[in-house]
Amino acid sequence: MGVSYDIPGMGYKNPQTGAIEGFEPDLARAIAVKLLGSGDRVDFVQVTDDQRIQALQDDRVDCVVSQLTITADRAEQVAFTVPYWVTEEAILVRKGSGIHGFEDLAGKRIAATAGSVSIRRMRASLASLPGTTLVETPLSAGNLEAVARGDADAASNDRINLTCLKDASPHPDDFEIIAIGERFDPKPFGIAVKKGRLDLVNLLNEAIESLQMEGAIERLMDAAMAGIRAPATSG
Template sequence: MTQVRISRPGATPRARLLVGILAVAVLAGCATPDPLTPTVAGTYTTRPMTNGAQIIPPTNNPPPAGPSPESCGALASLRPGPQPPPGQMPPGGSLAEIASRGRLIVGVDQNTNPFSFRDPTTGTLQGFDIDVAKEITKDIFGDPAKVEFRLLTSAGRFTALEHNDVDVVVHATAITCERAQRVAFSTEYFRAFQRIMVPRGSDITGPADLAGKRVCTFVDTTSLPTVQRVAPEATIVAVPDWDDCLVTMQKRQADATSTSDSLLAGLVSQDPHFQIVGPPMEDEEHWGIGVNKYKDDLVRFVNGTLDRLRADGTWMRLYDRWLAASLGPIAGPPPATYRD
């Protein structure tokens, strides 16, 4: 117990009175400690949700699966012609415009570890997609540093291409028949499978266990309707960025997260208290690089770069650097499919 001096020689009656009041207050504080901060009850509403999060209740009418990109020919891209040497783009067309500008403008995001994320130490953008974009830049200019990255939301990436705000989008984008109506795609440069991430020790082991659970996914992605089809009795927490799903899970505001296994692996690498479980939820995803629909010369050039990455081993080196530790070894990159 802390000793409190009640009075001192020469103190006035008023001073002695004030000291006495203080002593009573201190002694009362020692005898009755402040109550502890209330513990979180574990319900979904005890902490504020992520800004922009939407709660989508279970549905009796899940959206039908769209046609596969193979069925509508969306996976078949334009065959590359002879690649001009770096720094010698042909006159006219989008390549000449890019060369004249002196930089390639690439739409990316900064929240998709390990594809495109901001390194916390250097503040620079890094990842598999970032390196692919630099390879395209190197083939145009001979210098991979002549690239300008513009941060886009997933919802805004197609509009940015349509309005020519960016030259290409390298943004973990699945090729679909609907999207191929709006923009052009390169050949497939990555293949993924939608799965589930849960806390270690969770009783969720696959899609059948999602009924009655809260599942986090991205607000504008093919993953959301997939969850609605596979688990219509689940409540969806739709968030603006993939890192928001990690925070939502850490705050126990969702029981699971579902998207491409490659993106889930990036979340797990940030917090090993989570793990990926279950089989693929639907068919595989085919990722492509987005280009404005009317820039055929740029589509062919990008496909020429992707052909080089497959042939000279660069694609495998990038995979080993960024993805092999979390996704495991693979035989090689997905093959190119052309329509001409």
């Protein structure tokens, strides 16, 4: 399973224990129980946003469960399961920034992750936001870091990712999240597999739908959000 390693609560490699934690690794383990009889029968590989599809095509992973929004162009490259989570576009800013909505991004610097739908959407929006520039980051964690350092005025990402990054930061009260989902389509996350693996897609769909009916996916998300802790810092 290809997962993120940089988003506490979503997909995170604990630097103290080396454990792979968060909602999506826990979902992968729950699916492994359904399909393989044990949550231990899954290996995790880090994938960054801009490598997720290539990792499948290169056979480095069998599945990607890493906030991969289902889009028509991506569905031409990989096969998707049914959505396991649906979120929306949002921005993260420092409190008191003066940014209260999408229109206030004009003339500002927006951080977004390379290879993400968010950076695609922000790039397409530049014509309606005069003077705005993009700050591309290799990892989603870099979105909040750019705002915290003053290298960006706002970060654009999935609302759930921004919530995780904010809550896990050393100073969560310094930031606020603003929904801009009314301007964009919802963001359904699906598990992606290599094109042509209909057999695997069908098995994954059965497991996801079973977990949804049991209420297990909601419980996994609730537990992941409740368990977020600020990463240890040095100095």
